[in-house]
Amino acid sequence: MAIYLQILSNGLMLGALYACLAVGFSLVWGVLNVINMLHGSFIILGGYLTFFAWHLYGIHPVVMLPLVAALMFALGFALQKLVINRVVSAPVLTTLTLTFGLDMILYNAMTYWFTATPRRITLDLGAVHLGSIVLPVDRLVGTGLALAMTLLLYAVMRGSSIGRAIVAVRMDRSAAELMGIRTDRIYAITFGIGALMAGVAGVVFATVFPITTNVTGIWLGKAFVVCVVGGLGSVPGALVGGLVLGLVESFAGHWFGPQQAITAGFVLMLVLLLTRPTGLVGVRGYE
Amino acid sequence: MFAQGILRSARAGLLAGGVATGLLAAALTSPALAQETIKIGAPLALTGGLADEGHKQDVVWKMWVEKINAAGGIQVGDKKLKVELIEYDYQSEGQRASQLAEKLINDDKVQFLFSPFGSGHTKIVAGVGERYQVPTIACVASSESVYDQTLKYLFGTLSPNGGMTTAMVKFFKEKFPKTKSIAVLGRDDVFPKSMAEGIAKAAEAGGLTIAYKELYPVGTMDHAAALSSIKAAKPDWIYITGYTQDLILARKQMQDLGVTAPIVTMVTGPSYKEFTDGLGPLANGISSSSWWHHLTSYEGQGMWPTTAAFYEDFKARTKGDPDYVHGSCAAAGEVIVDALARAGSLDKAKVRDAIAATDIQTFYGPIKFGPNGMNLSRELPIIQVQDQAIKVLAPAAIKNADMIAMP
Numbered sequence: 004m005a006i007y008l009q010i011l012s013n014g015l016m017l018g019a020l021y022a023c024l025a026v027g028f029s030l031v032w033g034v035l036n037v038i039n040m041l042h043g044s045f046i047i048l049g050g051y052l053t054f055f056a057w058h059l060y061g062i063h064p065v066v067m068l069p070l071v072a073a074l075m076f077a078l079g080f081a082l083q084k085l086v087i088n089r090v091v092s093a094p095v096l097t098t099l100t101l102t103f104g105l106d107m108i109l110y111n112a113m114t115y116w117f118t119a120t121p122r123r124i125t126l127d128l129g130a131v132h133l134g135s136i137v138l139p140v141d142r143l144v145g146t147g148l149a150l151a152m153t154l155l156l157y158a159v160m161r162g163s164s165i166g167r168a169i170v171a172v173r174m175d176r177s178a179a180e181l182m183g184i185r186t187d188r189i190y191a192i193t194f195g196i197g198a199l200m201a202g203v204a205g206v207v208f209a210t211v212f213p214i215t216t217n218v219t220g221i222w223l224g225k226a227f228v229v230c231v232v233g234g235l236g237s238v239p240g241a242l243v244g245g246l247v248l249g250l251v252e253s254f255a256g257h258w259f260g261p262q263q264a265i266t267a268g269f270v271l272m273l274v275l276l277l278t279r280p281t282g283l284v285g286v287r288g289y290e
Numbered sequence: 291m292f293a294q295g296i297l298r299s300a301r302a303g304l305l306a307g308g309v310a311t312g313l314l315a316a317a318l319t320s321p322a323l324a325q326e327t328i329k330i331g332a333p334l335a336l337t338g339g340l341a342d343e344g345h346k347q348d349v350v351w352k353m354w355v356e357k358i359n360a361a362g363g364i365q366v367g368d369k370k371l372k373v374e375l376i377e378y379d380y381q382s383e384g385q386r387a388s389q390l391a392e393k394l395i396n397d398d399k400v401q402f403l404f405s406p407f408g409s410g411h412t413k414i415v416a417g418v419g420e421r422y423q424v425p426t427i428a429c430v431a432s433s434e435s436v437y438d439q440t441l442k443y444l445f446g447t448l449s450p451n452g453g454m455t456t457a458m459v460k461f462f463k464e465k466f467p468k469t470k471s472i473a474v475l476g477r478d479d480v481f482p483k484s485m486a487e488g489i490a491k492a493a494e495a496g497g498l499t500i501a502y503k504e505l506y507p508v509g510t511m512d513h514a515a516a517l518s519s520i521k522a523a524k525p526d527w528i529y530i531t532g533y534t535q536d537l538i539l540a541r542k543q544m545q546d547l548g549v550t551a552p553i554v555t556m557v558t559g560p561s562y563k564e565f566t567d568g569l570g571p572l573a574n575g576i577s578s579s580s581w582w583h584h585l586t587s588y589e590g591q592g593m594w595p596t597t598a599a600f601y602e603d604f605k606a607r608t609k610g611d612p613d614y615v616h617g618s619c620a621a622a623g624e625v626i627v628d629a630l631a632r633a634g635s636l637d638k639a640k641v642r643d644a645i646a647a648t649d650i651q652t653f654y655g656p657i658k659f660g661p662n663g664m665n666l667s668r669e670l671p672i673i674q675v676q677d678q679a680i681k682v683l684a685p686a687a688i689k690n691a692d693m694i695a696m697p
Contacts (some may be wrong), residue, residue, distance in 0.1 A: 006518055006519075006522055009518050009547075010514075010515060010518060013512075013514035013515065013518065017512050017514070111337045111338075114337055114338070114341050115337070118341065118342055118345070119338075119339060119340075119341045119342045120342050120534075120564045120567075120568075121534050121535035121538050121564060121568050122567075122568060123538055123542070123568045123569070125568075125569070125570040125571075125572070127542075127545060127572065130546055130547070130548065137546065137547050137548050139543075139546030139547070141546075142546065212511060212539060213534075213535045213538045213539055213568060215535050216339075216341075217339045217535055218511065218535065220509075221509045221511055222511075224509070225511075252512065252515075253512075253514065253515050254515075255515075256512075256514075256515025256516060257515045257518065257519060260504045260505075260516075261475070261504050261505070261506035261507070261510060261513070261515060261516040262478060262504060262505045262506060262507055264506075264507075264510070264512075264515060265507050265509060265510065266507075
């Protein structure tokens with residue numbers, strides 16, 4: 004029994020990190036209809052900023068969180084405003100190709116500057132023991148931050164005028180324009196929020212996982228699966244998708260061996276695509 | 291009539307053009323011009339996922355080329371020829387490595403190929419070298435499956451993986467006689483998988499029980515489920531294979547989840563400085579094996595008469611310590627120097643036969659290729675991280691510390 008409780012807690016902590024990783028990607032895909040291939044590299048860029056601030060100047064990752072978030076928002080906003088907005092109305096393949104090209108530039112620039120050497124913030128914070136269950140403190144903090152940021156984004160989307168404007172553009176761009184919403188600006192803000200959330204995920208991940216450009220594709224792949232499982236374009240969708248994927252990978256790894264853990268996640272994705280293309284809590288029309 | 295005239299003129303023009311091109315090509319590839327330098331082609335992963343490993347090869351090959359050219363070049367028959375190293379970045383994409391190997395052979399007319407990092411990509415490049423009968427020297431491929439393809443032109447300076455498993459089981463059982471069981475977790479990739487399977491086989495043959503044995507797929511970013519199962523199995527020895535990022539994550543999660551054993555081995559983790567840098571104090575106690583370590587004290591022919599001479603040279607150039615990738619890749623250059631001196635010509639078949647007959651002592655250790663083209667087995671160093679530094683536990687001749695249990 005103890006081992007199942009351990010696996011359950013492992014899965015929930017992993018799932019919260021997955022949710023944090025995917026929420027920005029889901030938002031950009033759902034609102035802009037842009038599959039942002041840069042998302043994995045944004046996460047790692049956030050991780051590198053955190054690592055070097057800690058390594059060179061001793062700045063704690065928690066202190067870096069707002070700074071990285073602001074920088075990544077500015078980067079995302081500028082990128083959408085100056086580059087992606089030019090083709091944002093084009094078919095999805097065009098924007099996908101554009102972000103793929105931009106990703107190649109960013110990915111290789113990071114590999115060139117930082118090298119692909121795996122780096123780690125060695126803040127080993129120990130673990131909390133609840134009976135026989137072990138909860139690593141850095142994962143607990145990461146989980147807390149991931150959930151807090153995801154819920155904050157949810158609150159912004161529900162309660163602020165910018166959030167309502169984003170939801171309006173997602174529902175009907177033309178109608179939103181007729182209501183006086185400057186869609187180009189909303190697009191740039193949305194992409195900025197997507198980059199911000201990727202940066203936040205990068206800060207959280209920097210304390211838990213090794214930081215290296217080798218894993219940008221892996222994180223991007225996880226974001227895809229979370230979006231399909233949970234549903235596109237909504238914060239609750241990313242949260243549910245992340246938690247479900249974390250639990251499925253964790254239990255599949257235990258029952259069928261680690262070799263099948265990732266496969267189980269993709270099988271779940273395929274089953275949902277066939278039976279419920281909107282995802283578990285997605286909105287019809289965004290499948 | 292008019293059309294026929296045009297066709298005739300065109301044919302004559304093409305013929306003249308063809309003859310001229312042929313003459314030009316012949317002039318360009320005439321022995322006098324083509325043999326001014328010895329060209330070695332290297333498809334390298336300078337960007338992409340294997341960029342770090344690619345840069346290690348790049349650094350050491352450039353160092354070797356500079357050194358050999360400063361000494362006048364390589365002796366071939368009665369003259370000394372300088373070396374030209376032609377590198378292309380294959381961006382860590384296997385398919386591109388194959389295309390660039392073809393370009394190096396067909397466009398750049400290289401006489402030798404240095405293969406890229408890893409058994410998988412070596413397999414790809416060696417296939418191209420074989421097709422054009424261009425000798426290919428692999429310095430970072432140790433899986434015997436790469437050399438089981440009856441490739442006559444492929445030679446590897448690393449010893450077979452097998453040399454890293456049986457001796458380790460024997461050594462650990464001597465040091466920790468209470469060792470009864472082992473848990474093996476390996477990355478499902480050419481080299482890490484073969485090491486995981488090799489250690490399980492060697493452990494069983496050595497009388498140990500396999501308490502857990504699983505592979506994890508490429509791209510795994512969480513080992514919690516596997517480590518929780520290992521914890522429940524309570525093994526005396528935990529053996530994990532993978533690339534540096536996998537092993538750093540696995541060690542970190544072992545600490546988080548309280549998973550430990552008297553012996554913890556990670557392959558090839560501690561062979562790389564970035565592993566100990568990334569883990570800090572968590573690296574302490576982790577054992578491994580390596581094909582070469584700069585603390586070894588070999589002597590022999592070539593640009594560096596001793597291991598210490600190579601170490602000093604490397605340190606002066608890069609400010610860092612060399613690992614087995616650097617040692618093995620520099621040794622690949624020495625294989626070419628020795629073979630050309632004995633072949634006395636650049637004739638592909640003669641050079642290939644000369645490489646096959648290699649039997650030399652170098653700063654890297656002995657190099658003698660077996661029938662499959664792999665460097666023969668020898669006693670490989672067993673290492674352990676102690677106080678965040680690498681210590682050699684065996685063989686006895688180069689040992690500088692006693693083995694400790696995991697802290």
